Amino acid sequence: MVRKKNKSSVVTVIGIGYVGLPLAAVISRKGYETYGLDLNKKAVDLVNKKISPFKDEFVKKVLKESSLKATTDAKVLLKSDTIIVCVPTPVDTRHLPDFKPLKGAVESVLGNFKKGVLVVIESTINPGVCDEIILPMFDKKGLKVGKDFFLAHCPERINPGDAKWNVSNIPRCVGGVTNKCLKKALNFYKSAIDAKITPMKSIKEAEATKTIENAFRDVNIAFVNELAKSFDKMGIDLDDVIKGAATKPFAFMPHYPGCGVGGHCIPVDPYYLIEKARKVGFEHDFLKLARRINTGMPRYAVKVLATELNEIEKSVKGTKIGVLGVSYKANIDDKRDAPFFAIKKELLERKAKIEIFDPYIPSESTVKSLEKLLTKAEVLLLVTAHKDFKAITPKICKQKGIKLVIDGRNFFDKEAFLKEGIRYKGIGR
Numbered sequence: 559m560v561r562k563k564n565k566s567s568v569v570t571v572i573g574i575g576y577v578g579l580p581l582a583a584v585i586s587r588k589g590y591e592t593y594g595l596d597l598n599k600k601a602v603d604l605v606n607k608k609i610s611p612f613k614d615e616f617v618k619k620v621l622k623e624s625s626l627k628a629t630t631d632a633k634v635l636l637k638s639d640t641i642i643v644c645v646p647t648p649v650d651t652r653h654l655p656d657f658k659p660l661k662g663a664v665e666s667v668l669g670n671f672k673k674g675v676l677v678v679i680e681s682t683i684n685p686g687v688c689d690e691i692i693l694p695m696f697d698k699k700g701l702k703v704g705k706d707f708f709l710a711h712c713p714e715r716i717n718p719g720d721a722k723w724n725v726s727n728i729p730r731c732v733g734g735v736t737n738k739c740l741k742k743a744l745n746f747y748k749s750a751i752d753a754k755i756t757p758m759k760s761i762k763e764a765e766a767t768k769t770i771e772n773a774f775r776d777v778n779i780a781f782v783n784e785l786a787k788s789f790d791k792m793g794i795d796l797d798d799v800i801k802g803a804a805t806k807p808f809a810f811m812p813h814y815p816g817c818g819v820g821g822h823c824i825p826v827d828p829y830y831l832i833e834k835a836r837k838v839g840f841e842h843d844f845l846k847l848a849r850r851i852n853t854g855m856p857r858y859a860v861k862v863l864a865t866e867l868n869e870i871e872k873s874v875k876g877t878k879i880g881v882l883g884v885s886y887k888a889n890i891d892d893k894r895d896a897p898f899f900a901i902k903k904e905l906l907e908r909k910a911k912i913e914i915f916d917p918y919i920p921s922e923s924t925v926k927s928l929e930k931l932l933t934k935a936e937v938l939l940l941v942t943a944h945k946d947f948k949a950i951t952p953k954i955c956k957q958k959g960i961k962l963v964i965d966g967r968n969f970f971d972k973e974a975f976l977k978e979g980i981r982y983k984g985i986g987r
């Protein structure tokens with residue numbers, strides 16, 4: 559069902575990727591005349607046909623229910639009362655923040671400026687970006703914040719592929735440069751999404767909120783990854799231990815080890831905080847260590863594979879290894895910064911014969927079906943816990959002659975594999 563326009567103001571979302579597209583569709587569904595502005599013409603054309611450029615059940619649904627129009631023409635900003643910026647904030651090869659897409663989006667706003675516009679940055683940024691990078695760009699044009707335009711930050715918390723939490727029901731924090739900026743942003747978000755919106759005392763605190771949320775995850779995952787390596791040596795099953803610790807009803811939050819952290823957020827955002835702190839004279843040793851541990855996990859997974867192969871008198875070199883999964887997390891087709899790539903590189907350097915299958919990413923797959931991969935492989939290495947891989951049972955592995963399963967996500971039933979006489983090793987399990 560496509561909703562009719564019932565709100566007078568016009569909204570444009572700049573950047574209709576994993577974050578901007580569901581958001582724009584949700585805003586449109588609420589009755590705002592909504593546009594998605596993007597440089598990517600292919601994505602724009604697909605969205606105008608109500609097709610999501612990426613696989614996502616929520617986006618598919620909400621896009622059908624919306625009247626969102628996509629465009630590559632920045633002139634749409636001239637008629638927009640609210641502009642939400644959802645462009646990428648990546649790091650460069652030296653892990654330094656790359657603000658080019660963000661500055662590009664702000665340039666588009668300035669080149670098509672409408673007096674009184676509310677500009678909200680949803681892209682993930684470190685504390686200080688709005689004050690030190692974005693405001694000076696407006697200043698240069700003689701535009702006064704709180705008078706000519708209003709600037710706020712509402713960090714995005716979307717978790718693509720999550721069946722429960724989506725852009726409409728995830729609570730948010732908002733910060734504004736001035737009280738009026740904050741008030742305008744609060745009013746807008748209260749009308750556009752269905753979750754609780756918490757005002758922050760400053761835009762800097764809003765920026766810092768998102769950065770610590772993702773650094774928190776990176777540090778905790780690094781902690782369990784380190785435990786996995788230690789417990790592998792001690793012969794303790796960390797998965798069982800985490801289940802035990804999680805029975806404590808307070809002050810313990812389970813995190814799980816794995817063959818690597820990927821995506822656009824967790825392996826990227828801590829660098830924004832690290833770099834900002836370094837510039838003001840503080841070294842975030844803890845965050846840097848977490849990054850180092852998590853970046854090392856793909857190599858660790860291959861080392862575990864090599865050790866297990868040695869036990870059955872085989873080597874990585876020449877063994878036919880079936881790699882299960884490419885995307886950085888389960889049940890989505892996003893391969894940005896996926897640990898798969900480091901694992902693949904390591905396996906090829908060690909001269910393994912690899913076959914790859916990801917039902918969500920055919921472009922990286924070397925076989926067309928799981929069945930084909932299972933027929934070709936001697937050993938399995940699970941990289942992504944796609945639900946589709948639940949079809950791999952110990953019985954099937956036995957029929958196919960698979961001797962060893964390395965479970966990079968502790969996804970399979972370990973006991974069931976061992977019972978069937980198939981060698982199994984997880985990460986810390």
Ligand SMILES: NC(=O)c1ccc[n+]([C@@H]2O[C@H](COP(=O)([O-])OP(=O)(O)OC[C@H]3O[C@@H](n4cnc5c(N)ncnc54)[C@H](O)[C@@H]3O)[C@@H](O)[C@H]2O)c1
Pocket residue numbers: 572573574575576577578595596597598601644645646647659660662663666680681682683714715716717718822823
């Ligand atoms: N993907 C996530 O799960 C997630 C979650 C929370 C926050 N974030 C943050 O949200 C932001 C966007 O992430 P994403 O995953 O949606 O990125 P994305 O790459 O999927 O989408 C960004 C879009 O912006 C477009 N773009 C880039 N520069 C542009 C410009 N100057 N003008 C118009 N369009 C432009 C790109 O073509 C692309 O389509 C990032 O800061 C990211 O850290 C992402």
